[in-house]
Amino acid sequence: MEQKEKMESSWSNGQVTDSAPQWAKYRQIMTGDFPSPFRGSDDPLAQAIMKAIQKIDNLRPEKGGPAYLGSSSKLTYEYPDVKAASIKPESQDLDSVMEDTINLFQGMPNVASPLTMANVWPQPNTASIIASIFPLIFMPNIIEGEYSWNVHKAELESAGMIANLFGWEPTKAGCIYTYGGSGCWLYGLKYALTRVLPDSRNKGIRTDAKVLCSAQSHYCRENETDWTGLGMDNIVLIPTDDTTNQMSLEALEERLKEFQSQGIPVASIICTMGTTDASVFDPIAEVRQLMDKYPNPQGYGQTLLYADAVAGWSWIMFDQYDFESNPLEFSQEVLAIAKKNMEIIKGIHYADAIGVDFHKFGWSPYVSSCFVYKDAAEFENILRRGSYAYLQEVTPYNPMYYTLEVSRSAAGSLAGWATMKYLGVKGFQSILGGILEVRYYLQTLIDEHPQMVMADADDDGFITLFRVYPEGVDADSQFNKELTDKNYRGDLIKYNQFTEAIGEKLFNWYLSGKQVNGKYTPHMAYSTGFRNADYNPDGTDPEAVIYALKCYPMNVFVTPEVMKHALNCVIAARDEVLQEMK
Known part of the structure; x- marks a missing residue:
């Protein structure tokens, strides 16, 4: 009773009284540290966001500035000393914490800069940013319907929109937004193991089921086979x-025939539908035919066909494009590539499940990866777990029973969903085709330079991989010899080291804010072996590989002038490296 009376006397009209205990007075002050539950102009969150927007703007460079945020690109900590941190005994004021937060972004690569072209790292679109902020405020949890209510409609509608793109029946499909392309891979593998080895859910994996994928598939294959307990050896x-x-x-059929004859089940075949560098698409329609020709031995479930399309899915947006009239007026080179990529990605409807990334070719924030499955009834039933006493089914959608994550933010689903609604098919087409136009313009500049050569001229992706040689060296002839003739292995290694030195020079120039011809150096990268030399097909010679400078102009603000400047910086870096080698 004493505690009850004390509590009731400590509040009046929603405010603490003078007789309230210190914890209540301190907490009253701290209500200003949380967003208001009610409408009004004095919401501390709204006021803080207005201040933060100004701080964010101050992080951005002036027009023509460097490709990093803030005033310095230096790391502001020493490792491992940085971990010698502790929580302060008293609260800090919000302005101080936000100032510390803003300072963490000092020197970070500016994803919005047209000079940022190091990897598949696009600037997210405005709708996806704003949509993904709302869950931070209102905390929807797509564990089940009660805690997300109408918000989980974004995930359900995403499943329908994507299924429609891929030629699936939308009302029968489903999707789960998860932690990345690796998360999609993991969902696909778990789906496969549960389908093929149904006893594994209770007894564990006791059979060496195989996972078949291309030699060019993503390295997360080791992660997923390890974490599921299947084992990387499989x-x-x-x-x-x-x-x-x-x-x-031919090689796939040989292995399928071999496993079938030995009574070994194949859990999944993974078709890589768009690699990051070369934009390679596996022939998924033909793979499906071989799967059907060589089913698993009796006693095992059907092999799962998974399409790892995180880097290639959005080419399906050209499925309805009129390539004859070409309304967006793409060049013939780009039109041909868009049509080729679209035709092969259309075969994705043969897959049982697909991985889609919106934070790659969807121009959305991290993390907005989406695992999409064709048969929701099968997937959601065979992975279903029991009931939860403290959660109630108050809506038709309750993914808590079959998802890996239980607590799951709606930020990713809202980002992907808002992007599809905001950009529309035409928006996707113009951005995808526009990146290719920039890529082929850069290739034209490289082809015109006698000391530069494309290392991936036959690839159909967005990346440009190229090599640069000293003055007096015919790049085309020299590279062809290094690529095809083992007698030039020494030259290959020498110019690989030369390429690496140029790449490091460019990166250091970017970090230091060096200007070439009055303009800042772009943030580029280089590849240390994106392909093997022709005389090293199996990769047994680790040095007979091709190094190349890498340019990935994903940004919608990139112009021809930016591409010309990038090559000017490459030549300047080459010349300085040569000078240092004397």
């Missing part, structure tokens, strides 16, 4: 065609 890499880089159908 990954079977299928060689790729020397010309197309696609999974070899």
